[in-house]
Structure formats: structure tokens, C-alpha cells
Amino acid sequence: MDVYHKILGRIYEVTGGRDTESVDLAEIVKEAGFYPSFNDIHSQLSRAGWIADTGRGNKVKITHWGIKEAKKAGGGGTDSKREQMKLAKRFKEEVKELLVVAEEIASDPTEDRCKQAEGRYSEVGKRLEELKSSV
Secondary structure: OOHHHHHHHHHHHHHOOOOOOEEEHHHHHHHHOOHHHHHHHHHHHHHOOOEEEOOOOOEEEEOHHHHHHHHHOOOOOOHHHHHHHHHHHHHHHHHHHHHHHHHHHHHOOOHHHHHHHHHHHHHHHHHHHHHHHHO
16 A cells, blocks of 8 residues: 555544544654655645645545545555454454354254364454454
């Protein structure tokens, strides 16, 4: 992902994807470590139609097109946010699989199914720990 999309994603995240919210672009660029390129970043995002100046210093608003681009570029979040979403989905899948095994046990309890549930339960715990450590 290029720097423009990273900054756009951060703007999307800070504004909650709302084009009515304004943010200080200079602060976002500085936090990302690209402040020396502020003017270039501002120009490129404006030229692409992804942000609009508010007329109040370095405050900008994300545009409708910026929102669409941020979503297209990966949900408009940071790399760590996408990783958290992946972990959350894996956790959800493990829980679903545990539920299937639990339903099988409820219909016909056997030692084999209990061992299977034990393994699933362990996987759910691991996925939850991974998710907790990423948040």
C-alpha cells in the first residue's frame, strides 16, 4: 500500500468514514512519519478528489470518493486493524466448529466426541488469546 492510501486509510479511520467530520491532516501525516512530504501528500489526495479542504488551517474532510477508495484499498483501516479482523474471523470460525461438535455430543454423547470437543475448545482458547494480544 502506498503512502497516499495509508494516509487516506487513517483519515477514514479517524473520521469513522463520515464525510462530515474534519481532521488535521498535518497531525495525521506527522503521526505516520511522513511530515516532510506533507505538501505532496496533501496535493495528491486533493488532486485525486479524496479529501476536501475546510478552509481552517490544515483541516480536511474525506470526500465520498475518498471513502470509496479507502474501502476499496482494504477497509480503510490500518494493517494492524485488518490483522485484528482476520483474527476475529478465525476465532468466530473456531467457535462455530465447537458448536457443531457440541450439538453432536448433545445428540449422541461418546468419548470420541468429547475428545473432539476438547480439541476444539483448546483451539477456541488459542484464537481468543491471539485476538486479545492484537487488540
